[in-house]
Structure formats: C-alpha cells, structure tokens
Amino acid sequence: MGIQRVESVVYGVTDSGNLEETVRFFEDFGLFLVERTDEHAVLETLAAQTVHLDTRPGPYLPPPVENGPALREIVWGVDTAEALAALVSAVGRDRAVRSSADGVHHTADETGFGVGLTLARPRALAVTRRPANVHGDVARWNTPLEPVGQVRPLRMCHVALNIPRAGREQAVAFYTERLGFRPTDVVEPMGVFMQAPGDDDQHTFLLCHRPDKAGTNHIAYEVPGVDDVIEGGNHMIDRGWREARKLGRHTIGSNIFRFLHAPCGGRVEYACDMDRADATYGTRRHETAPPHTIWSLRTNRDAPVLP
Numbered sequence: 001m002g003i004q005r006v007e008s009v010v011y012g013v014t015d016s017g018n019l020e021e022t023v024r025f026f027e028d029f030g031l032f033l034v035e036r037t038d039e040h041a042v043l044e045t046l047a048a049q050t051v052h053l054d055t056r057p058g059p060y061l062p063p064p065v066e067n068g069p070a071l072r073e074i075v076w077g078v079d080t081a082e083a084l085a086a087l088v089s090a091v092g093r094d095r096a097v098r099s100s101a102d103g104v105h106h107t108a109d110e111t112g113f114g115v116g117l118t119l120a121r122p123r124a125l126a127v128t129r130r131p132a133n134v135h136g137d138v139a140r141w142n143t144p145l146e147p148v149g150q151v152r153p154l155r156m157c158h159v160a161l162n163i164p165r166a167g168r169e170q171a172v173a174f175y176t177e178r179l180g181f182r183p184t185d186v187v188e189p190m191g192v193f194m195q196a197p198g199d200d201d202q203h204t205f206l207l208c209h210r211p212d213k214a215g216t217n218h219i220a221y222e223v224p225g226v227d228d229v230i231e232g233g234n235h236m237i238d239r240g241w242r243e244a245r246k247l248g249r250h251t252i253g254s255n256i257f258r259f260l261h262a263p264c265g266g267r268v269e270y271a272c273d274m275d276r277a278d279a280t281y282g283t284r285r286h287e288t289a290p291p292h293t294i295w296s297l298r299t300n301r302d303a304p305v306l307p
Contacts, residue, residue, distance in 0.1 A: 004198035007077030077120025151232035153221035160217035216266030248296030
C-alpha cells in the first residue's frame, strides 16, 4: 500500500540551552524521553513514533529552509520492503537519495525540506475512550469522572509545512505523483490537504502556501478525547508554555484542537475526533477558504457589564 504514517521527525535546535528547553517542553507535552546526550535527544509517542532533537543535525539532512530552530526532516513509514524500494526509486529519478545505517533513505522535496523513507514499525495501541452520557444513551453509571492527569499523545497524526506560492503545484506533485499521497481538500487561497495511502485520517499532510515562504507550521498529536485536549493545554500553560491558538474545532478535518508554540520551531497541536475518509471521499475543491473553525472558544466573562 505504501506510506502508512509519520515515522519520525527531526528538528534542528540551536544550542544546548534550546535542546534542554525543548526536551522539557515535549516531556510536559506528554512524550517519553528515550535517549539523551549533550547534543541530541529522542522522544517517543505511545505508537513508537519518534521526535529527534539535534544541535548538530547529521550529514543526511538538506540545508535548513528557515533560520533558527526548525523542523528539518519528516521520515515516512512504509508498510513493506517492496513498497519502500519502489518509493526510493521514484524519488531518486532526479535527486540524490542517501541511505543511513538505521535504514532510512534521505532526500529533499521541492521546497528543500528533508524527506525520509523507512519501514514503519508501529506499536499496537489499546485505546479506551472515556464513557460519555447523554439522555437515552448512558455509558457511565455511579462513576464520577476524575481528571485525565498527564496527557499522553497516542501518535503523530499529521504534519503541516509552509511553502512559497511560486512552485506550489510542483511541491504538491512531488508528494502525490511520487509518494502516493492523494489530495482530500484543495483550498485555492491556502493550501492542499493530503492523505497518505495507508492512513484513514482525513489528512496526514498539509502544504500551506498562504504564508508564501518556507517554514515549519505544526505537527498534530492525537489524544483520546476532548478532555485530553483541554487538560493537556491547561497543563502546558501551567508549566509556562504559550498557547498559540485557543480551543476550537477545525472545519477541514473536523478535529478538536489546541495549539502551543514549540521552542524547536512552529507549533504543536493536541487533536482529537478527526474525520476519517476512504477512497469514496474524493477531492473537495474550495475556490475560497472555508471558515477556519466550526467553532472556537469565546467568552465575554471579563467584558464590562453594559447598563
């Protein structure tokens, strides 16, 4: 089938202080620290995807597309050795592909972001959602809810990158024609949402040309439910991190979200309840951008009371 998921991401961080700060950020966010040196750290989701932080990114990465700490490479997990070989051959038609000892094949996309291909190594998850009650459909009896506690993201579910407007068609074509992604929503003024062949999330990937420059947009992490989104964001604020976008539900994808600024560049998102889509979904085209959210949190609690 081909690409199944985001297998890992690599951030370049500026120095040991930025590394220390970013490790603390992702541990507060709920990832597990599995490796740490003075120059490098690796954190992991419950589904065994990894976030790599490097003060000295290795020789397989292309030059950074933006200054400062930033996302340098996305490694995509492929289901079979045969599919992996076919994808490596497809991307290698007109650019160098270099293979590292860990089984990752490295190249760069049209914008200059690092692209890796490797075999997917997913860890099975047993997810139990909180039982919910509504009149006529009661799932929880005699059991008051407790706080979620430390939120643990299940997996990285999608990545969004900013790209220049010029050449955006070629940037998208690299992923659709060579790596097998299919567009699910094309928003002409903003960008293209794409689904990986082995994924059923409404989108796995977004190339966003609205900022008209290359850069890190965000990585979304799925959590079990809306309580995790809210409590996770509250915990991050309590720990001193800055919220980037308040609680809401996206129009495209329908996922509930909460964004935070990441010290390694861009933002991260707690996400839940995203639309699932199969081949019958087709490609929706939007000549104008739909509203960003179905709803977002509003309050007038602190507004002055009018006479």
